[in-house]
Amino acid sequence: MREKTKKPTILEVARRAGVGLGTVSRVLNNHPAVRPETRARVLQVMEELGYTPNPHARRIAGGRSYTVAVLLPFVGTEFYKRLLEGIEAVLLEKRYDLAIFPLLSRARLERYLKNGSLAYQTDGLLLASYDLTEHFGGRLPTDRPVVLVDTRNERYDSVYLDNRLGGRIAGEYLARFPGPVFAIRIEEETDQAFQKTTFRERIQGFREALEAAGKPFTERQLYTTRLSAEGGRLALRHFLEQASPPLNVFAGADQVALGVLEEAERLGLTVGRDVRVLGFDGHPWTEEVGLSTLSQPVEAMGARAASLLLERMEGYKGAPRQVRFEPLLIERASTGTPPKAPYLP
Amino acid sequence: MREKTKKPTILEVARRAGVGLGTVSRVLNNHPAVRPETRARVLQVMEELGYTPNPHARRIAGGRSYTVAVLLPFVGTEFYKRLLEGIEAVLLEKRYDLAIFPLLSRARLERYLKNGSLAYQTDGLLLASYDLTEHFGGRLPTDRPVVLVDTRNERYDSVYLDNRLGGRIAGEYLARFPGPVFAIRIEEETDQAFQKTTFRERIQGFREALEAAGKPFTERQLYTTRLSAEGGRLALRHFLEQASPPLNVFAGADQVALGVLEEAERLGLTVGRDVRVLGFDGHPWTEEVGLSTLSQPVEAMGARAASLLLERMEGYKGAPRQVRFEPLLIERASTGTPPKAPYLP
DNA sequence: CTGAAAGCGCTTACAG
DNA sequence: CTGAAAGCGCTTACAG
Structure with missing residues (x-):
């Protein structure tokens, strides 16, 4: 008993x-x-007993919580799934827990930060995508170390992708193909409290590259939609009203590119010949569907951010570190190029 | 100093x-x-000092964590935003914290539950939308109380909406208008680990009502898409290829209904006359855009679920309670009916 | 109604 | 390298 x-x-x-x-x-x-x-003997016994330390006791005795808070946008996209995987991988290895705080509203955010609840619970903060420091006059109201990922700020360690460079690579690449070039601009969330500029930067780079290539880019070549595959489908229909195949589409995100692929197929067009499509993000499934894309090492970025944070938590005091990742063009069938060897991250 | x-x-x-x-x-x-x-005096001093109790100490001393875990799908829809608000409202009032666990993968879920991490951290579990018990042979591997919300299981307290009834109400309602009836079926996520049947039930009820009204419903009247406004736009285009206005559309979700509205406007059709649209969920913004909808008291459902859980945590031992909510039809301009008094939850 | 004391499961100097 | 002890900030009987 x-x-x-x-x-x-x-x-x-x-x-x-x-x-x-x-x-x-x-x-x-x-x-x-x-x-x-x-x-070895102790570890053995722990194993036998199925012992796991009581984190609350550790927290209260040691002053550390062995928990890291990750604040991220309340959107369930594959990007964040991958980012969390990367973060979690390094955190778990160091036996840290991970507390996820979806950013639902400014009020909630302030409650987290103010009332000390977060302060009590975690040893460090990872902020994804939103540079929340602006809300607080440049500095977050916390004495815990903070690292940004998928966004940047000179005052904090930041790990980010050069989205504008990605746009430029996309532009240079698509400009070489015959036929007109189109692009899909994805609307950022319009929540005033939480802003990001990812998609804007991609389009900006794209436009720059086309202009540099002597193919000026006008609003007519742009279709704006929310982030969804169906948005890609609408975009392709729209582009086909303006030009006949072959045409070249920079979809801005893999998810939207998928819709372009679906719609092309539905219309009986041959992808890679009638319609060339280029995605962005390099999600794993793009390989299966033969989607060319600008690969983003999301997991690696998450892992790196977690490592920087761990270093800070262990007392590192150096100046803020800015870690810039570059997207990598992966050519697949959707731009008509024969698939190369699979991408090795 | x-x-x-x-x-x-x-x-x-x-x-x-x-x-x-x-x-x-x-x-x-x-x-x-x-x-x-x-x-009063003590509370005064706490106020002056800005005292907040250290949860870790409370946990370790009292055996309770004053934290509830909420496991929910990794999708950032308004539904979950509202659900969390409802849950949080009652939890905060009782000074409980709320730990959110997005359900990313089965592996993560098992880690949460197994390794005792969740067990240590929280005093009770709230499961949203997925009946995860099937993964564990009928019973979750936890000795904490569990309450389901937006899904149901006879063995646990459950708070859910009668989605099928909502579909039926929608069918009865739209069948009365002139012109053909269409419906949008929203694809559930295809993740094998996490299944829900919300949208399927809505369509099922809708179909039943139409048949009962002597207007049999065929596959041709159905358009399937992912959950997105753009899906609604595509749907309307599709329906207009099959029939001329006026036509009546059950969108299955407000978000998709919004796309129908957008596309109708873009095509110069008059909503409420040429195209009647009925949403589902009763999100706050539907009032602004004049969207008729089946209102779902999401916040109230969340609050109720949290209350049931609190009771369990306080020792209530009765049989599982099944709390069924009913959707309420709200007529607005999108179905051509003059707006009534605003809905009071 | 209230105080003093034991105890929750750990960590961390401090001595050996 | 290792043990015994103090202490982390609370809760909870136990006496008054």
């Missing part, structure tokens, strides 16, 4: 391993001053 | 209020055995 399966504590581990509980704690914290044999 | 603004503790509050720290704790926990004057 054991009572409600009480979790084993550090004390029980210590007893069974025949050591003091300080030693168990040292093993837990990777303290170097533990003999390898002792460590 | 105060050092890094140490947070005040219960001890400091006790001193300043001239009471023992047990009393402060009692105030914190709404224990009845505290004289009103004493309580």
Whole structure:
């Protein structure tokens, strides 16, 4: 009759391993001053008992929470899925937990930050996509280390993709093909509190490249839509009202590019010949559907951001570090080029 | 020169209020055995000091975490925004925190549940939209109370909307207007791990009502798309290829209905006369755009679910409670009916 | 109604 | 390298 399966504590581990509980704690914290044999024995016992440390006790005893807060837009796109995977990979390895805070409203954000709730819960903050510092006069109201990812700010460690460069690469690339060039501009969320400029930068770079190539780009070549595959379908229909195949489309995002692909197929057009399509993001499924795209190492960016944060949490005091990633053009069938060897991140 | 603004503790509050720290704790926990004057004085001091209890200490001392986990689909739709608002409202009032766990993959879910991480962190679980019990042989591997919302299961407290009824109301309503009837079926996410049937139920009810009204519904009257406004635009174009105005469209969700509205306007059609559109969800903005819709009391559902969970956490042991909400038809200009008094939830 | 004390499961100097 | 002890900020019987 054991009572409600009480979790084993550090004390029980210590007893069974025949050591003091300080030693168990040292093993837990990777303290170097533990003999390898002792460590092994303790780990063994932990394994047997299915022991996991009580994070609340650690927090209260050690002052650290072993938790990192990730604040991200409340949109369930593949980009954030991948970003979280990258972040989580390095955090879990270091035995840190990850608390996700979807940015729903400014009021909620302030509550998180102000009332100390976040402060109590986490040892560091990872801000994705929104540079929230503007809301707080340049500095977030927290004494925890902060790292930005998918956005940048000179005052904080930042890990970001050069979206404008991606747009330029797209422009240079598509300008070489016969037929007119079109682009899809994806509307950013219009929430005043949370702004980002990702898609705008991509289009900006695209426009620059076309102009540099002597193919000035006008509003008529642009179609604006929300981020959705159906938006890509509408875009292609719109472009086909203005020009006959072959035509070349920069979709701005893989998700939208997928819609272009779907609609082309529905209309009986041959992708890669009648319609060339270029996506952006390099999501894993683009390989299956043969979509050319500007690959973005999202997982790597997330991992890098998490590493920078971990360093800060361990006391690193240097100047803010700006880590810039570059997108990589991957040619596949959707732009008519024979597929190359698969992309290795 | 105060050092890094140490947070005040219960001890400091006790001193300043001239009471023992047990009393402060009692105030914190709404224990009845505290004289009103004493309580007032303590609360005063807390206010002055900007004291907030350290949740980790409470957790470790009291065995409770004062945190509820909300597991929800990784999609940033307005529905979940509203649901979270409803949940949060009652939880915050009871001084509970809310930990959001987006359901990204089955692997992550199992990690949450298994490794005891969730178990340590929270006192109860709220599962939104997915009945995850199937993954675990009928019972979730947790000893914490569990409440489902936006889905149902006989073995757990469940709060849900009768989506099929909503579909039926929509069918009965639209069948009365002149002109053919169309419907938009929204694809559920195809993730095998996380399934829901919301939209399917709405269409099912719709079909039943039409058949009952002697207007059999065929596949030709159905357009399938992902959940997006652009999907609504495509749908309307599709319907207009099959019939001339006036026509009547059940959009299945407000977001998609919005696209129908947009496209009708773009085509110069008069909404409410040439095209009648009925949404589903009753999101706040539908009033502004004059969209008729089946209103769903999402916030109230979230609040109710949170209340049921709180009761369980306080020890309620009764049989699982099934709370069924009914959608309410709101007539506005998009179905040609003059707007009535605003809906009061 | 209220205070003093034990205890929650850990971490971290401090001695050995 | 390791043990014993103090302490983290609370909660909760236990006495008054």
